[in-house]
Amino acid sequence: MSSDTPPVAKKVPAERTHHGDTVIDEYAWLADKDDPDTVLYLEAENAFTEGQTEHLDGLRESIFQEIKGRTLETDLSVPTRKGGWWYYSRTEEGKQYGIQCRLRASGDTPPELKAGEPLDGERVLLDGNELAGDSPFFAIGTSSITPDGTTLAYSTDFSGNERFTLRFKNLDSGEILADEIPDIFYGGAWSADGSAFFYTTIDDAWRPYRVHRHIIGTPSADDVVVYEESDERFWVGIGLTRSERYLVLGAGSKITSEVRILDADYPTGEFAVVRPRRTGVEYALDHAGDRFLVLHNEGAENFELATAPLEDPGTWTPLIPHSEDTRLLDVDAFSDHVVVHFRRDGLTGIRVLPAGDEPHEISFPETIHAAEPAGNPEYHTGRLRLAYASMVTPPSVYDYDISKRELILLKRRPVLGGFEPGDYEQFREWAVADDGTRIPISVVMKKGTQRPAPTVLYGYGSYETSIDPSFSVARLSLLDRGLVFAVAHVRGGGEMGRRWYEEGKLDRKKNTFSDFVAAARHLDQGGWSSSIVARGGSAGGLLMGAVANLAPEEFAGVVAEVPFVDALNTILDPSLPLTVIEWDEWGDPLHNADVYAYMKSYTPYENVDGRTYPPILAITSLNDTRVLYHEPAKWIARLRATAGGGPFLLKTEMGAGHGGRSGRYDAWHEEAFTLSWILDRAAAGKTAVTEETK
Known part of the structure; x- marks a missing residue:
């Protein structure tokens, strides 16, 4: 298939009936990544996307070089004191991953940083570059040292599916111990004497549900399950209080928590419940x-x-x-x-x-x-x-x-390359939502930028996650080209307190979407923006799909990264990763007809129709366990078959997970790809939506 020809996904009607409603999902077959046709389709989409963006190759390379040129590639973090050691990480020019190090402490003042040089007397704990080898993906999930500083527990993932292998390293000799435990989740905690390490494992739905105790030097087959969570709405985790006196085992859903504690001096003892769980009550302890x-x-x-x-x-x-x-x-x-x-x-x-x-x-x-x-x-x-x-x-x-x-x-x-903070300015704006609620917007631009200007509007709006004001080296490539960057702090996030979150979830989820549109219109009518490209990822990708349905005329382009755009079908299937856990966030459409009807009214995939949409770029990863790759694949297929406008592009990373490619240079290339597309669409403006459909 030519890269100039849009792929056409075959239609294999699959019938679904819930609460008396029968729906045909013609692209459900894409959920089978073991089907050769699925891989061929994703590869064809990648080829098409490459062909459609080939004219941006020069801009893409320029942006990559700008990101690289502004970054001090050989650098180190500020050392942190723990016991008799200073701990820090550093990077080296040309290498993808960080290096974890420590050195003996003398006094309370951190050692002087020497840009471009290792600190005198350092000892390398983990070198991510050596561990990664030739693997196209690599991530460290756990890195935890015994209270006495002698043994390191660390875990690695080479596929992006967030199932890690746990190993132990003697930090005095450098020896990797024989103990090895596959298929663990993030986190872990040591007993006070370092004889036992507690870790979590996940079930088939990728829910961390068990806490295990491993005694160093014994086979992992002998590890004891100290806690198993049977309620599929809850996940578990294990840690230590800051004093390292107590092990803390937490079980939590989206709205409820329960904590158990154990004296870290007695790792084989029984965990005691602080307070039994009560629906809607959350608590944490130190x-x-x-x-x-x-x-x-x-x-x-x-x-x-x-x-x-x-x-x-x-x-x-x-x-x-x-x-x-x-x-x-x-x-x-x-x-x-x-x-x-x-x-x-x-x-x-x-x-x-x-x-x-x-x-x-x-x-x-x-x-x-x-x-x-x-x-x-x-x-x-x-x-x-x-x-x-x-x-x-x-x-x-x-x-x-x-x-x-x-x-x-x-x-x-x-930040290299002549960056001066004083050359840029930030603002706080307030949009007014449909119901009169004031929505904060954070805005940054280069001083002297002529307004109205092409604008990138970012949003998330779920899980009480707040998108706080932050700095981005890559973003400078937009600001220096005369773009405005803004964040819409929509309901469903936590920026304005817990109520802000409550007003953007369950049966009030549509506030998230209308808030974002209100922010876009405020920037447009307030003289900030000449055109707006919207961007969001994961649950923010759901936001992107929803606003593309709600107000496509407002946007010159939409970037949806690992987007949760097939939310209804996913939340209807308890066998999929994390679905049951999510019912407290979105509602339970499987057992509640009202929830089903409400979600169906906004989920992006269900609401694609023949209207004219702006150009859309969807980015996903084949091994993503949080938002499965088939959600954007199905969405793009339906848009291309049903909607006007576009073009609609899908880019699938064939060897990564939810966070995309793992190496820093690979990540910079990916960001340069996205930013070049944003610049192209922002420059084309809203008129591109109608011009391409004539």
């Missing part, structure tokens, strides 16, 4: 000296922080009461202070509660920013390590001296 800290939402929509005695962790006494305007996100306990991460007015902040001193909030230099605690494994410390960024300020690492209330900048990510 250890702080003679008490526990519990962050929960019982009678507190935006969560409150409570204390609980060690002997009775289920009895909670308020420490920071619930607030209507502040969403408490997380709590970190240290020996002499407590740190609370929160969200207020669409922005994040940090509150410190020092022992024997007044609580206070950390002040930051920009009104639009994102800040969070990061890299604080040490329990006994007077400093807080935090990460900071804005849309014009590159990612920065600070230490906050708690007694002096002083921020100390340790490192700001270098």
